[in-house]
Amino acid sequence: MRGSGGSYWMESAPPPEARAPLEGDLVADVVVVGAGVVGLCTARELTRAGRDVVVLEAGRIAAGMSGRTIGTLTSLHGLRYADLSRRRGAEAAALYADAQEDALRQAVSLCAELGVDAELERRPAYAYTRDEAGVAEIRAEAAAAAEAGLRATAVTETDLPYPVAAAVRVEDQLQFHPRRLLLAVADDVVAHGGRVHEGTRVTGLREGAECRLALEGGATVHARDVVLATQFPLRCHRTLLMRLSVRRELVVAAAVDERHAPYGMYWTPDDDTRSVRTAPLGGGRRLLIVAGEAFEPGSGGVRERHARLEAWARGHLPGFAEAPRVHRWAAQDVHTVDGLPYVGHEHPDTQHVHVATGFGGWGLGNGIAAGRLLTAHVTGAPRPPWTELFDPRRLLPVREVPEVVRRQTTVARDYVAGRRSGRRCTHMGCELGFDDADQTWECPCHGSRFAADGTVLQGPATRPLED
Structure with missing residues (x-):
């Protein structure tokens, strides 16, 4: 590497x-x-x-x-608005958009009030597909997002270095340095x-x-x-x-010439989900950040997943392949039904x-x-x-009960497996898997993470692994 x-x-x-x-x-x-x-x-x-x-x-x-x-603060959350409007109505989608827009305003206000240079940049956000079969879904999302109050439009042109079939574009979103x-x-x-x-x-x-x-x-x-x-x-x-369920997602980032850097923030469900944005580095360079390859904690093969994500970045984004240094990290998120x-x-x-x-x-x-x-x-x-x-x-909602049952069946499987193995989570006893990239033990049930020596790195577990 x-x-x-x-x-x-x-x-x-x-x-x-x-x-x-x-x-x-x-x-x-x-x-x-x-x-x-x-x-x-x-x-x-x-x-x-x-x-x-x-x-x-x-x-x-x-x-x-x-x-x-990856440091994006946008009201466009994948294909959230069409789904939310369908399941809970247009009013719920509008309330969700209101919460996100309020957060954008608060972030700008915080930076100004605290006098912190958080590399705040206003950029458009996109959700796109390269697959003609996904065009109708993208257009439905654009319509639902606009109805919810966002400055959303359906477009076919972006500043990505490859063509798209359709995209939702939302104006004046934010990217910044979160830390x-x-x-x-x-x-x-x-x-x-x-x-x-x-x-x-x-x-x-x-x-x-x-x-x-x-x-x-x-x-x-x-x-x-x-x-x-x-x-x-x-x-x-x-x-x-x-x-609740837990998913991890990988990130790779490398410095590129700013002439090769896309201007907007991008998300697509294609290719096992990909997100792209850039951050300022100075000297005519920008950091090109790519995320994707979501997976269940403890499912293994993380080095291989990183390699796939990096290969995608090299093959789709000019300048990434020539970068002498690549940052690699992982994020973890909790999802609801x-x-x-x-x-x-x-x-x-x-x-x-x-x-x-x-x-x-x-x-x-x-x-x-x-x-x-x-x-x-x-x-x-x-x-x-x-x-x-x-x-x-x-x-x-009644229609979401089957998903809860499915998730609990998965948790029960990991719990029973943990009863039979020597390496199990100290939270609720689920079987752990090993992350070969970070050299950590991970729980697929609730996301606890442990160092190789058993030290707790992330809860909800509070006790180290037993020998």
Whole structure:
């Protein structure tokens, strides 16, 4: 393989000096578990609303999935609007679009207010197909997105270096450097009285008149409200657990001459899904970023998947093949049965434990929107119009029950297999698979990840692997 690196966002915005872990007991108004886009945006709004907020992060700030996205913030989420309009009606699609557009506005406002150079660029976003059989679907998406309030049109011309059969184009979307923005948000949380602790893993949560969180080192944190911003929730009620699944997606990136760099942001369901965007490097160069090859955690063959994705980039995008160095990394996303996020009360009987999950690959915009919604839940402020659309307690449509059954059958299979094997997840006992690229053990059921030595890298697992 050519010279390679990991996540470009992590390398180009390395972690600042570590914030001290929490080693003693603590009392706060609100505890936010997780310091990615959801956790930090929620904490920022809560501190500005006058709440005493503590953020607990098991690793480093914005070093999990928020540091491994491709950095696009767009209201065009694949072919979401036609499907949403068909299943829930045009009003639901309009509410979803409203949430995404609000997130775009918030991102621009954050960069300006915090004075951070997050390489914010306004670019059009496209969803396209090269297959004539997919043209009708693309045109239906353009019509549904326009009806939902987006500046969407159906086109046949793009600035990609190959022809397309049809595309949806949405104007004035955003691409940016996610870590630069989130590190600035973390500083702002502290500047407004919040406390942020890295290297602090939460291992348990008990809800009551006062919530109690147990920490790995033995300390206890008491709070009135808890926000679980850990991608897959640390604690997950059975009514929510059965509706979630996890997928991983690979990313490759390389520097190219800016003359070869596509201007827009692109997504296609073709070729096992591909996403393309660029980022500024200076000196007449741009970073060409390509994502795709989605797969179930632990299913193996990751090196081969990376090779396929890189081969696609070399074959379709001028300049990629000549780059001396390729960045390779992976992102992980939680998906819901109905394609809509879960943001709000964790289950029907709780008032003080809140979750944000199920962004399905579109975590930056949905994460920013979640911060506003979760803050409204905690403070009692007026809630945004998309509150019910994202409510984790929403009823599951009858037609989506078969998908839930299918997913639970898969989980049961992995759980039973785990009973027979020696390497199983410490969360719920599912059989683990090995990632030969990252050299990690991964759980296909709920997405926990472990280092080769058994150390927990990503929850919901909180205990290391047993020998």
